[in-house]
Amino acid sequence: MTTTSVPIQPAVQVNGVSRVFPGRKGVSVTALDAVNLTVAPGEFVSLIGPSGCGKSTLLRLIADLDTPTSGDIEVFGKTARQARIDQDYGIAFQQAGLLPWRTVTGNIELPLELHGAGKSARRERAAELIELVGLTDFAAHYPDQLSGGMQQRVAIARSLAESPSLLLMDEPFGALDEMTRERMQNELVRICAETGAAVVFVTHSIPEAVFLSNRVVVMSPRPGRILDVLGVNLGRMSDRGENLREDEEFFHSVSRVRELLHGTTPTGARGVETR
């Protein structure tokens, strides 16, 4: 496991976390088995693996939407629960999950409204975020008037509303077509460079993981384990652009992740049957 030797507090610290779901007829499912992971502040980490490898479960545990069976999770040195209560993270799901009866502005204002921000401050912040995700002309639209990609951009703007230092994203581009997806990835890279937030990003797309991340965490299923963590040397977030997709190092990293997923490395005997 790569441990950052920097003295600063990690954004996320996962220590020996397991999650066992009690199944029917006493057959329990081990979604995660003794997982360790550290995410540094400002770092972009992708979790990748075949379905059922527990990557979404791990994200939900970090978000305190679920509790681990054993082990513990720290977010900025606090318990995951305290971090949730303190609103230390913003989250985006695979479904945009917008409220259909609120406009784009209303949806982005929702977290601010719940946490007691004033009306004018809310309006201002929402306008700022709408500009950041390039939806200025659609501020007064309702979600069902927007395309899937636009809805997902609203969801990302909403997750950024309270300027969190940690972003948790569960396959946010999973339901989008390839072209929209790549455009959204470019935007996400730009947004991350601008906000400097740490990101834990769940995906099942290898190029997506490589393009976005500083490190790619490759996971295997049944039980969910971390196979390997791969550093991606593609430079700083702010320098990453469309032409990076043609880069030699990009292809190299993609094939390394693919090899890991297919289990051709000595550590990866597990999980062969799924890919």
Next chain:
Amino acid sequence: MSTGTGTRAVLAAPAPARDGAARTGWARTVLPPVLLGVVAILLWQGLVTVLAIKPFILPGPFAIGDQFVANLQNVLNGSLVTGRNALIGLVIGAVLGVLLAILSALARIFDEMAAPIVAAIAVVPIVALAPVLYTMFGANAETARQLVAALAVFVPVYFNTLKGLRMVRPVHRDLMRSYAASSWQATRAVTLPTAVPFVFTGLRIASSLAVISALIAEYFGGPVGGLGKSITSAASSSNYGLAWAYVLGSILLGLLFYCAALGLEKLVSLRRPTP
């Protein structure tokens, strides 16, 4: 229960600039039933005239129309009395139904306590309670009729609201948890708005039930003046045309209630702006 239409109406995307299509669509949806109605009335009148059917068996539609026009004021007065009872019952039943459904949705225990009682209310022929209620509240008061209507309204409103309150999408529930929203905040921001279309579907079903119950309750006693009493007294004095005119009045009253509720449902489900 046709709760499905409620959801569909909410999810339906707006269709801009289909004015022309709407006009031909209107002609297509309105013209055939009107035509069929005219044909049916002519056929009815023809049968009554040709076969010389006695008016106490079946008066012709023209005779009924004559009586209706001649006694318009009486029919209107009757409609006002019955309509007022139905409306008061509708409001009481709807308010109780919504409030108790919210309680049931919030507290599992309350739901378990209320379920058998509500089921019992749903099964009891509510109108049969009328004679008992007349002795409780006195034969000169309209209270018994309003209560009968309220009870009839309560059941569909309660069940539809409860169903709506349980339709919150998992992604919205996760989102509220990630915001560390209190249960009241989550109820206000997500649960109630989700349930609103269902409440109005319940109201639409309840609206005609309110009129029917208020009217039938008149058959079992209480003060004179309503449509139900007028129908029985006209029929017992062999004034069959007049009895049918009152029946026509009650059909129109029921339609008025139904259309008002339907219009309200459509209005609400079109799109609700942020409060």
